[in-house]
Amino acid sequence: MSDVINHLLQSEIEITGRLVDASNATLFGSATLNGETISIIYKPIAGERPLWDFPDGNLAQREYAAYLLSSLSGWDVVPPTVLRDGPFGLGMVQQWIEIDESKDLALLYREDLPQLRTIALFDAVINNTDRKIGHLLPVSDGRIFGCDHGVTFHTEDKLRTVLWQWADVLLSDSEIAQLIDLQTALKTHVHEFISLITEEEFEALLQRVERLLTNKSFPAPSDEWPAVPWPPF
Secondary structure (H helix, E strand, O other), X not given: OHHHHHHHHHXXXXXXXXXXXXXXXXXXXEEEEOOEEEEEEEEEHHHOOOXXXXXXXXXXXXXXXXXXXXXXXXXXXXXXXXXXEEOOEEEEEEEOOOOOOOOOHHHHOOOOXXXXXXXXXXXXXXXXXXXXXXXXXXXXXXXXXXXXXXXOOOOOOOOOEOXXXXXXXXXXXXXXXXXXXXXXXXXXXXXXXXXXXXXXXXXXHHHHHHHHHHHOEOOOOOOOOOXXXXXXX
């Protein structure tokens, strides 16, 4: 993983296309370092569309914060991601994931899989407002990654996801241990997180982890806001 991160940080980026369905500028390209090339997604801050409930020009930082938390927790559900300068300025650069085309996402997201359960717990922690079916990336070795984490870490509870299989289900001993370890890790990375999100959002993050540990269960859909993003795919 560290080799990929170094590659993303040090490489020369070339843009070759754009994902036209994305609401913000999402560019496809390559990153070449010492003759080795990997495919990437690049989301420049300059291409972000303003949102009423999130600060302007801050979605790329939230994408990186989601990757950082994914790494600190050991869940590793976010592809290698960095913040760096690119052809259109500062932005998020993430390794492109080739998905297993044999998987039908319309069926996959409904399954009771440990990989999806981990993503559901991750989303509860980062307060993901947009876990759509198309944001799940199954790969041929059985792993499932998640992408598009720009609208996360809000201070208000805004969890919107298609992964409600585990609503109110008790956390396992292993998941509780992971959350306890994450609490410790977050407190040693305070300055890094508050350079990406606000201090209030970081405190809300700690409170969500504490609430999960107190309740010892996955969250349930709320009656106060839509529980599923629209469109769900």
